[in-house]
Amino acid sequence: MGRIxxxxxxxxxxxxxxxxxxxxxxxxxxxxxxxxxxxxxxCVPVIGPVTWLLAGRPENTPRRHALGPDDDEDFLRGLR
Incomplete structure (x- = not known):
């Protein structure tokens, strides 16, 4: 069972x-x-995937989050 x-x-x-x-x-x-x-x-069973995760994977880049209407100051100014 452990091998499986x-x-x-x-x-x-x-x-x-x-x-x-x-x-x-x-x-x-x-x-x-x-x-x-x-x-x-x-082709390299365990070492290949682990190496990909440690050395090949793209680095995380910060993503711009979309502002909601209540967070957008320009939108709120236009309501007045």
Missing amino acids: LIILAVVMLTIYCVVEVAQSQPSRIRVMPKWLWAFVVI
Whole structure:
């Protein structure tokens, strides 16, 4: 039972990383090209996905949050 859980965890991690590599923009991926990351994640069972998560994944960039009407000062000024 333990072996099945370990194998299932490795397969799920690999699938997660393959999908993440496929959805990433090539210009934001670090260290290696996208096709090489996909190859490493698929062909090197545990080390490939872990390496992708630590070294290849695009860095988080702060996103601009849309302001709601009640947070937009220009909108509120226009109501008066």
